[in-house]
Amino acid sequence: MNNTSLLKAVLLFSGFSSFHAAAHFPLMSCHLAQDKVICEAGYSDGSTAVDYDVEMYDYDDNLIAKEKTDKRSIAEFTHPETDFYLVFDAGHESPVEVDIVELKEK
Template sequence: MRRIKYGLTALTLTAIMGSSQALAHTPLCACYDNGDGTVLCEGGFSDGSSASGIEVSVLDANGNALMEGSMNEYSEFEFDKPKGEYSVMFNAGPGHEVEISSADIVE
């Protein structure tokens, strides 16, 4: 029987490349109206990773930034609730963004 000592077969290469997708994590973010004029957003990732330091923007109805910041050490971001329609953008990088409409932020 002949053995191959070096090189990767296409099947092995595909298995290695595909396994990196299994390690991917999905961004998660939820925001709640505290009922006192403030909103609290909590973030994280599907693999349990912290969202500490992840950028967060509060945008007006036209997509203009009203305020910007980042998740704190507890993966939270709290802000004063804007008047009118707005959205919250949790931005963990390309393909890892979550946008939440003010219509979905309730007490």
């Protein structure tokens, strides 16, 4: 391999590795607060998720409610009478799901 080919290979590899280092995935944490369910959505790189949908489903996969995250990346729901799970789908990677059994009072 000559020096030009080696340089091209190094540049190509460094381009891929910098792209991989910049990749991030969606995160969401939720908790109970009186009669509300509060969820904060964001990304693994620490960036916020403003104006994204967070959806609430019952265990039969029926949509119960849908809220948009606010400027703080928070979506608030009224606590339903049925069991449920929440989904934050940022449109790439895998959607985040949080089940009612994972929620704690805050």
